[in-house]
Amino acid sequence: MARMKFLCDAERCIxxxxxxxxxxxxxxxxxxxxxxxxxxxxxxxxxxxxxxxxCMHCSDAPCMAVCPVDCFYKTExxxxxxxxxxxIGCGYCFYAxxxxxPQFPQAGAFGVRGKMDKCTFCAGGPExxxxxxxxxxxxxxxxxxxxxxxxxxxxxxxxxxxxxxxxLAEIYRTRVTSRGRGSEVWGWATAYxxxxxxxxxxxxxxxxxxxxxxxxxxxxxSKS
Amino acid sequence: MRRLLVTxxxxxxxxxxxxxxxxxxxxxxxxxxxxxxxQGKPDEPPYATAPWNGNKEAWEQALxxxxxxxxxxxxxx
Numbered sequence: 001m002a003r004m005k006f007l008c009d010a011e012r013c014i015x016x017x018x019x020x021x022x023x024x025x026x027x028x029x030x031x032x033x034x035x036x037x038x039x040x041x042x043x044x045x046x047x048x049x050x051x052x053x054x055c056m057h058c059s060d061a062p063c064m065a066v067c068p069v070d071c072f073y074k075t076e077x078x079x080x081x082x083x084x085x086x087x088i089g090c091g092y093c094f095y096a097x098x099x100x101x102p103q104f105p106q107a108g109a110f111g112v113r114g115k116m117d118k119c120t121f122c123a124g125g126p127e128x129x130x131x132x133x134x135x136x137x138x139x140x141x142x143x144x145x146x147x148x149x150x151x152x153x154x155x156x157x158x159x160x161x162x163x164x165x166x167x168l169a170e171i172y173r174t175r176v177t178s179r180g181r182g183s184e185v186w187g188w189a190t191a192y193x194x195x196x197x198x199x200x201x202x203x204x205x206x207x208x209x210x211x212x213x214x215x216x217x218x219x220x221x222s223k224s
Numbered sequence: 225m226r227r228l229l230v231t232x233x234x235x236x237x238x239x240x241x242x243x244x245x246x247x248x249x250x251x252x253x254x255x256x257x258x259x260x261x262x263q264g265k266p267d268e269p270p271y272a273t274a275p276w277n278g279n280k281e282a283w284e285q286a287l288x289x290x291x292x293x294x295x296x297x298x299x300x301x
Contacts, residue, residue: 127265148291
Protein backbone atom coordinates (compact mmCIF):
# COMPACT_ATOMS: atom_id res chain seq x y z
CA MET A 1 0.00 0.00 0.00
CA ALA A 2 1.17 3.46 -0.83
CA ARG A 3 0.92 6.58 1.27
CA MET A 4 -2.25 7.64 3.00
CA LYS A 5 -3.42 11.07 1.89
CA PHE A 6 -6.36 13.43 2.02
CA LEU A 7 -7.68 15.18 -1.05
CA CYS A 8 -10.40 17.82 -0.91
CA ASP A 9 -12.27 18.69 -4.08
CA ALA A 10 -13.05 22.41 -3.85
CA GLU A 11 -15.60 21.99 -6.66
CA ARG A 12 -17.69 19.76 -4.43
CA CYS A 13 -17.18 21.10 -0.91
CA ILE A 14 -20.34 22.86 0.27
CA UNK A 15 -18.93 24.03 3.60
CA UNK A 16 -21.34 21.89 5.59
CA UNK A 17 -18.68 21.15 8.22
CA UNK A 18 -19.83 17.55 8.34
CA UNK A 19 -16.20 16.44 8.31
CA UNK A 20 -15.42 18.65 11.30
CA UNK A 21 -18.39 17.32 13.22
CA UNK A 22 -17.63 13.72 12.30
CA UNK A 23 -14.05 14.10 13.50
CA UNK A 24 -15.02 15.71 16.78
CA UNK A 25 -17.67 13.12 17.45
CA UNK A 26 -15.57 10.15 16.43
CA UNK A 27 -12.62 10.99 18.64
CA UNK A 28 -14.41 12.79 21.46
CA UNK A 29 -12.31 15.89 20.82
CA UNK A 30 -12.38 18.43 23.65
CA UNK A 31 -13.75 21.94 23.32
CA UNK A 32 -11.32 24.31 21.64
CA UNK A 33 -9.51 21.68 19.62
CA UNK A 34 -10.31 21.26 15.94
CA UNK A 35 -8.36 18.57 14.21
CA UNK A 36 -10.17 19.47 11.01
CA UNK A 37 -11.77 22.67 9.81
CA UNK A 38 -13.28 24.08 6.66
CA UNK A 39 -11.63 27.12 5.12
CA UNK A 40 -13.59 29.25 2.67
CA UNK A 41 -11.95 31.56 0.18
CA UNK A 42 -13.92 34.66 -0.90
CA UNK A 43 -16.68 33.85 1.55
CA UNK A 44 -19.99 35.35 0.45
CA UNK A 45 -18.71 36.28 -2.98
CA UNK A 46 -20.15 34.41 -5.97
CA UNK A 47 -17.72 31.67 -6.88
CA UNK A 48 -16.50 31.14 -3.32
CA UNK A 49 -14.59 27.97 -2.72
CA UNK A 50 -14.30 25.89 0.43
CA UNK A 51 -11.73 23.32 1.37
CA UNK A 52 -11.49 21.01 4.33
CA UNK A 53 -8.09 21.21 6.00
CA UNK A 54 -6.39 19.02 8.59
CA CYS A 55 -2.99 17.42 8.96
CA MET A 56 -1.91 16.55 5.43
CA HIS A 57 0.47 13.85 6.66
CA CYS A 58 3.31 15.40 4.71
CA SER A 59 5.88 13.19 3.06
CA ASP A 60 8.59 15.46 4.49
CA ALA A 61 6.78 16.75 7.55
CA PRO A 62 8.15 20.01 9.00
CA CYS A 63 6.65 19.22 12.41
CA MET A 64 8.88 16.17 12.59
CA ALA A 65 11.89 18.26 11.69
CA VAL A 66 11.42 20.91 14.38
CA CYS A 67 10.21 18.79 17.29
CA PRO A 68 12.85 19.20 20.04
CA VAL A 69 11.91 15.94 21.75
CA ASP A 70 11.45 13.91 18.55
CA CYS A 71 8.01 12.68 19.46
CA PHE A 72 6.84 12.37 15.84
CA TYR A 73 7.01 9.26 13.76
CA LYS A 74 5.65 8.11 10.45
CA THR A 75 3.92 4.80 10.00
CA GLU A 76 4.68 2.50 7.11
CA UNK A 77 1.55 3.89 5.44
CA UNK A 78 2.82 7.45 5.59
CA UNK A 79 0.63 8.61 8.47
CA UNK A 80 2.38 11.18 10.66
CA UNK A 81 1.68 10.46 14.33
CA UNK A 82 3.16 11.53 17.63
CA UNK A 83 3.66 10.25 21.15
CA UNK A 84 1.73 12.40 23.60
CA UNK A 85 3.66 10.98 26.53
CA UNK A 86 6.77 12.60 25.10
CA UNK A 87 5.26 15.85 23.82
CA ILE A 88 6.14 18.89 25.93
CA GLY A 89 3.61 21.20 24.31
CA CYS A 90 6.25 23.67 23.16
CA GLY A 91 4.31 24.63 20.02
CA TYR A 92 7.22 24.48 17.58
CA CYS A 93 5.23 22.13 15.39
CA PHE A 94 2.40 24.64 15.26
CA TYR A 95 4.73 27.31 13.92
CA ALA A 96 6.30 24.91 11.44
CA UNK A 97 3.09 23.46 10.05
CA UNK A 98 1.83 25.30 6.96
CA UNK A 99 -1.69 23.99 7.55
CA UNK A 100 -2.12 24.92 11.21
CA UNK A 101 -2.80 21.29 11.99
CA PRO A 102 -1.29 21.00 15.49
CA GLN A 103 -3.80 21.98 18.14
CA PHE A 104 -3.17 22.71 21.79
CA PRO A 105 -5.85 22.27 24.42
CA GLN A 106 -5.77 24.78 27.23
CA ALA A 107 -4.46 22.64 30.04
CA GLY A 108 -4.62 25.10 32.91
CA ALA A 109 -4.85 28.70 33.99
CA PHE A 110 -3.16 31.56 32.15
CA GLY A 111 -3.41 29.82 28.81
CA VAL A 112 -1.02 27.03 29.67
CA ARG A 113 -0.77 24.75 26.69
CA GLY A 114 -1.45 21.08 26.93
CA LYS A 115 0.06 18.37 24.80
CA MET A 116 -0.31 18.75 21.09
CA ASP A 117 -3.28 17.14 19.42
CA LYS A 118 -3.75 16.67 15.71
CA CYS A 119 -5.40 14.58 13.05
CA THR A 120 -4.23 10.98 13.26
CA PHE A 121 -5.80 9.87 9.97
CA CYS A 122 -7.95 7.85 12.36
CA ALA A 123 -4.90 5.68 13.01
CA GLY A 124 -4.63 6.15 16.79
CA GLY A 125 -1.17 6.40 18.24
CA PRO A 126 1.58 4.49 20.03
CA GLU A 127 -0.71 2.53 22.31
CA UNK A 128 -2.24 -0.92 21.78
CA UNK A 129 -4.69 -0.83 18.89
CA UNK A 130 -8.26 0.06 19.90
CA UNK A 131 -7.34 0.17 23.58
CA UNK A 132 -8.89 2.62 26.01
CA UNK A 133 -5.57 4.38 26.44
CA UNK A 134 -5.30 4.88 22.70
CA UNK A 135 -8.81 6.28 22.48
CA UNK A 136 -8.28 8.68 25.38
CA UNK A 137 -5.03 10.04 24.01
CA UNK A 138 -5.44 9.86 20.27
CA UNK A 139 -9.01 8.90 19.46
CA UNK A 140 -10.44 5.95 17.65
CA UNK A 141 -8.24 3.76 15.48
CA UNK A 142 -10.43 3.22 12.44
CA UNK A 143 -7.57 2.02 10.25
CA UNK A 144 -7.12 -0.95 12.56
CA UNK A 145 -10.80 -1.69 12.00
CA UNK A 146 -10.29 -1.66 8.23
CA UNK A 147 -12.02 1.68 7.84
CA UNK A 148 -10.99 5.01 6.41
CA UNK A 149 -10.98 8.34 8.28
CA UNK A 150 -14.42 9.32 9.54
CA UNK A 151 -14.29 12.78 7.96
CA UNK A 152 -13.81 11.39 4.46
CA UNK A 153 -16.33 8.61 4.84
CA UNK A 154 -18.90 10.98 6.28
CA UNK A 155 -18.51 13.59 3.54
CA UNK A 156 -21.93 13.87 1.92
CA UNK A 157 -20.71 15.21 -1.42
CA UNK A 158 -17.55 13.11 -1.38
CA UNK A 159 -15.54 16.30 -1.69
CA UNK A 160 -13.14 15.02 0.92
CA UNK A 161 -11.39 11.85 -0.07
CA UNK A 162 -9.08 9.94 2.21
CA UNK A 163 -7.00 6.83 1.72
CA UNK A 164 -4.27 5.49 -0.48
CA UNK A 165 -2.91 8.43 -2.47
CA UNK A 166 -2.75 6.48 -5.72
CA UNK A 167 -6.39 5.42 -5.44
CA LEU A 168 -7.44 8.95 -4.56
CA ALA A 169 -5.63 10.31 -7.60
CA GLU A 170 -7.40 7.72 -9.73
CA ILE A 171 -10.80 8.65 -8.29
CA TYR A 172 -10.12 12.33 -8.81
CA ARG A 173 -8.92 11.68 -12.34
CA THR A 174 -12.16 9.83 -13.15
CA ARG A 175 -14.14 12.66 -11.61
CA VAL A 176 -12.35 15.38 -13.55
CA THR A 177 -12.58 13.59 -16.85
CA SER A 178 -16.27 12.88 -16.28
CA ARG A 179 -17.28 16.39 -15.38
CA GLY A 180 -14.82 18.01 -17.76
CA ARG A 181 -13.35 20.52 -15.35
CA GLY A 182 -11.44 20.83 -12.14
CA SER A 183 -7.99 19.68 -13.12
CA GLU A 184 -6.68 23.13 -12.34
CA VAL A 185 -7.74 22.74 -8.72
CA TRP A 186 -5.02 20.30 -7.90
CA GLY A 187 -2.94 20.41 -11.04
CA TRP A 188 -2.46 18.34 -14.08
CA ALA A 189 -0.23 15.84 -12.38
CA THR A 190 -2.88 14.93 -9.83
CA ALA A 191 -5.71 14.70 -12.28
CA TYR A 192 -3.78 13.10 -15.13
CA UNK A 193 -0.69 11.87 -13.36
CA UNK A 194 -0.28 8.74 -15.41
CA UNK A 195 2.69 9.22 -17.75
CA UNK A 196 1.11 7.22 -20.56
CA UNK A 197 -1.82 9.66 -20.65
CA UNK A 198 -0.12 12.96 -20.04
CA UNK A 199 2.41 12.46 -22.80
CA UNK A 200 -0.12 11.54 -25.43
CA UNK A 201 -1.76 14.46 -27.18
CA UNK A 202 -5.49 14.37 -27.74
CA UNK A 203 -6.32 11.96 -24.96
CA UNK A 204 -10.09 11.45 -24.79
CA UNK A 205 -11.54 13.22 -21.80
CA UNK A 206 -8.56 15.49 -21.25
CA UNK A 207 -9.47 18.74 -19.50
CA UNK A 208 -9.64 22.03 -21.38
CA UNK A 209 -6.51 24.08 -21.39
CA UNK A 210 -4.25 21.13 -20.80
CA UNK A 211 -1.69 19.93 -23.33
CA UNK A 212 -3.46 17.89 -25.95
CA UNK A 213 -6.88 18.72 -24.54
CA UNK A 214 -9.90 19.31 -26.77
CA UNK A 215 -10.50 22.94 -27.66
CA UNK A 216 -14.09 22.98 -26.41
CA UNK A 217 -15.14 21.69 -23.01
CA UNK A 218 -17.69 18.90 -22.75
CA UNK A 219 -21.37 19.84 -22.26
CA UNK A 220 -21.92 21.51 -18.93
CA UNK A 221 -18.26 22.08 -18.47
CA SER A 222 -18.47 25.85 -18.21
CA LYS A 223 -20.69 25.94 -15.15
CA SER A 224 -19.20 26.32 -11.71
CA MET B 225 64.51 52.84 28.06
CA ARG B 226 63.02 54.37 24.99
CA ARG B 227 64.11 51.43 22.93
CA LEU B 228 62.37 49.11 25.33
CA LEU B 229 59.16 51.09 25.04
CA VAL B 230 59.34 51.02 21.26
CA THR B 231 59.92 47.28 21.30
CA UNK B 232 57.00 46.76 23.66
CA UNK B 233 54.76 48.95 21.51
CA UNK B 234 55.77 47.08 18.37
CA UNK B 235 55.16 43.76 20.07
CA UNK B 236 51.75 44.90 21.32
CA UNK B 237 50.87 46.14 17.85
CA UNK B 238 51.88 42.83 16.33
CA UNK B 239 49.82 40.89 18.85
CA UNK B 240 46.82 43.19 18.32
CA UNK B 241 47.17 42.87 14.55
CA UNK B 242 47.39 39.11 14.77
CA UNK B 243 44.38 38.90 17.06
CA UNK B 244 42.39 41.27 14.89
CA UNK B 245 43.11 39.39 11.71
CA UNK B 246 42.26 36.12 13.36
CA UNK B 247 38.63 37.25 13.32
CA UNK B 248 38.71 37.60 9.57
CA UNK B 249 38.91 33.89 8.95
CA UNK B 250 36.06 32.47 6.87
CA UNK B 251 34.63 29.48 8.55
CA UNK B 252 31.23 27.89 7.92
CA UNK B 253 28.92 29.07 10.65
CA UNK B 254 25.75 27.22 9.60
CA UNK B 255 24.68 24.54 11.98
CA UNK B 256 24.42 21.22 10.27
CA UNK B 257 20.86 19.90 10.58
CA UNK B 258 20.52 16.40 11.80
CA UNK B 259 17.24 14.56 11.39
CA UNK B 260 16.07 13.48 14.78
CA UNK B 261 15.11 9.93 15.56
CA UNK B 262 11.78 9.05 17.10
CA GLN B 263 12.19 8.77 20.84
CA GLY B 264 8.70 7.63 21.81
CA LYS B 265 7.04 4.30 22.28
CA PRO B 266 6.84 1.87 19.36
CA ASP B 267 3.49 1.60 17.63
CA GLU B 268 2.01 -1.56 16.25
CA PRO B 269 0.74 -1.60 12.67
CA PRO B 270 -3.03 -1.37 12.19
CA TYR B 271 -3.22 -4.94 10.89
CA ALA B 272 -1.44 -6.39 13.91
CA THR B 273 -4.55 -6.99 15.97
CA ALA B 274 -7.88 -8.69 15.41
CA PRO B 275 -9.60 -9.17 13.04
CA TRP B 276 -6.51 -9.06 10.84
CA ASN B 277 -4.07 -10.76 13.23
CA GLY B 278 -1.07 -9.72 11.19
CA ASN B 279 -2.58 -10.47 7.79
CA LYS B 280 -1.45 -7.37 5.98
CA GLU B 281 -2.86 -8.39 2.62
CA ALA B 282 -6.36 -8.89 3.98
CA TRP B 283 -6.20 -5.52 5.68
CA GLU B 284 -5.01 -3.84 2.51
CA GLN B 285 -7.74 -5.46 0.48
CA ALA B 286 -10.39 -4.33 2.94
CA LEU B 287 -9.06 -0.81 2.90
CA UNK B 288 -8.75 -0.69 -0.88
CA UNK B 289 -12.36 -1.85 -1.26
CA UNK B 290 -13.43 0.80 1.18
CA UNK B 291 -11.33 3.31 -0.70
CA UNK B 292 -13.01 2.49 -4.00
CA UNK B 293 -16.39 3.10 -2.40
CA UNK B 294 -15.52 6.77 -2.44
CA UNK B 295 -15.69 6.70 -6.22
CA UNK B 296 -19.38 7.09 -6.91
CA UNK B 297 -18.76 6.95 -10.66
CA UNK B 298 -17.93 3.28 -10.15
CA UNK B 299 -20.18 2.62 -7.18
CA UNK B 300 -23.42 3.94 -8.65
CA UNK B 301 -23.12 2.86 -12.25
